[in-house]
Amino acid sequence: MNDETSVRLDRWLWAARFFKTRSAAKHAIEGGKVRCAGQRAKPSKEVGPGTELVINRGTVEQTVVVTAIAQRRGSAAEAQPLYRETLESIERRAAAADQRRLTGASSLAPQARPDRRDRRELMRLKQSGSEDPEQ
Numbered sequence: 001m002n003d004e005t006s007v008r009l010d011r012w013l014w015a016a017r018f019f020k021t022r023s024a025a026k027h028a029i030e031g032g033k034v035r036c037a038g039q040r041a042k043p044s045k046e047v048g049p050g051t052e053l054v055i056n057r058g059t060v061e062q063t064v065v066v067t068a069i070a071q072r073r074g075s076a077a078e079a080q081p082l083y084r085e086t087l088e089s090i091e092r093r094a095a096a097a098d099q100r101r102l103t104g105a106s107s108l109a110p111q112a113r114p115d116r117r118d119r120r121e122l123m124r125l126k127q128s129g130s131e132d133p134e135q
Helices: 009-015 022-030 076-082 087-106 116-129
Strands: 034-036 052-057 060-066 083-085
Touching: 009 022, 009 034, 009 076, 022 034, 022 052, 060 087
Parallel strands: none
Antiparallel strands: 034 052, 052 060, 060 083
């Protein structure tokens, strides 16, 4: 592919604002968090319009199709036309968000910070689980 129709994967992810820095995009690609056409990719992989990417960021997995390329990073409004998220991906993310919201609402938050007695009890519990048999 030539320069007008393609760009490096790490550079495109940075320009499309999926990652804050190019090095963060590079580390994610090298860590297997980004797949191009169903396979692991290298940061130097050339992508162009029509390329399908699966991007994992924390608990969020997005499947996007590259619609345009950009050589530089712009505002969020400029980054939106660079890709189109698939309908399946949107539905999956919405279902996961609902599930997180439901499970998060059921957890009880502590009323206050632990006091001295509570901290000592927590330390005792943590230490009892990792005791050295030679002691």
